[in-house]
Amino acid sequence: MNIQEIRHPLIRHKLGLMRRNDISTKNFRELAQEIAALLTYEATKDMPVESHAIDGWCGKVEVEKLAGKKITVVPILRAGLGMLDGVLSLIPSAKVSMIGLVRNEETLEADTYLQKLVNELHQRRALIIDPMLATGGSMIATIDMLKRAGAHEIRALVLVAAPEGVKRVNEAHPDVEIFTASVDQRLNEHGYIIPGLGDAGDKIFGTR
Ligand code: PRP
Ligand code: URA
Numbered sequence: 001m002n003i004q005e006i007r008h009p010l011i012r013h014k015l016g017l018m019r020r021n022d023i024s025t026k027n028f029r030e031l032a033q034e035i036a037a038l039l040t041y042e043a044t045k046d047m048p049v050e051s052h053a054i055d056g057w058c059g060k061v062e063v064e065k066l067a068g069k070k071i072t073v074v075p076i077l078r079a080g081l082g083m084l085d086g087v088l089s090l091i092p093s094a095k096v097s098m099i100g101l102v103r104n105e106e107t108l109e110a111d112t113y114l115q116k117l118v119n120e121l122h123q124r125r126a127l128i129i130d131p132m133l134a135t136g137g138s139m140i141a142t143i144d145m146l147k148r149a150g151a152h153e154i155r156a157l158v159l160v161a162a163p164e165g166v167k168r169v170n171e172a173h174p175d176v177e178i179f180t181a182s183v184d185q186r187l188n189e190h191g192y193i194i195p196g197l198g199d200a201g202d203k204i205f206g207t208r
Helices: 010-018 023-042 080-089 135-146 161-172 202-204
Strands: 003-005 048-056 059-066 072-077 098-103 110-116 123-129 151-159 177-181
Touching: 003 010, 010 023, 010 080, 010 151, 010 177, 023 059, 023 123, 023 151, 048 080, 048 135, 072 080, 072 135, 080 151, 080 202, 110 135, 123 135, 135 151, 135 161, 151 161, 161 177
Parallel strands: 003 177, 072 098, 072 123, 123 151, 151 177
Antiparallel strands: 048 059, 098 110
16 A cells, blocks of 8 residues: 555654544644644655755855755645645745645535646646545545646645545555555544544634
8 A cells, every 4th residue: 555654753642632522723733734744754755856066164065955846735625724834844935736625525525616736747746735534535536636737746645544545545546655644443434534533624723
């Protein structure tokens, strides 16, 4: 399976705090951004770099910089916005592509209401961000859109994933690597992740 569960002690601690039923909006929001930054660190470990010479304090010095076009971060609205600042704290010059999807809670199908992508996607690594990968419908719809627009180097960062959703995404898009803080137990009959986090969008935006 093309998934990396990042079992770093800081991530495990922070995710444990996020699972508390009495967590405040403020704390949930902060922890989502912090875990997003830690997942970003892992998902960018193999980014290509190139050498170039700069003027240092004692003369010319060879240093390295990220090679190629800037990354695009792709939050799946709305809940994906809750990870954006965490990603941008490590990649401040990334370009942001927005995809608006909402899951129909009857059919569990994802409906698209916004697509605003940056240009030259074929030359950029795309990092999709969404706290929850449940049935995988929203993630597959997003990857389909990005590929139609030319992207071919795509990774996904999710706080919590259900095994059922990971399997579906892997089958539909085996080239897309998923980074997560936890692969949880299962989906319930309403398509919610168990134990999961509940409704992540509601918790980030205080609409629960
Ligand atoms: C949630 C979540 C994912 C999606 C996951 O969004 O943030 O985008 O559901 O479910 P899936 O894997 O079964 O597609 P939701 O549709 O609740 O919208 P929101 O972000 O606006 O709250
Ligand atoms: N969306 C959420 O916010 N949580 C889930 O567990 C499933 C979908």
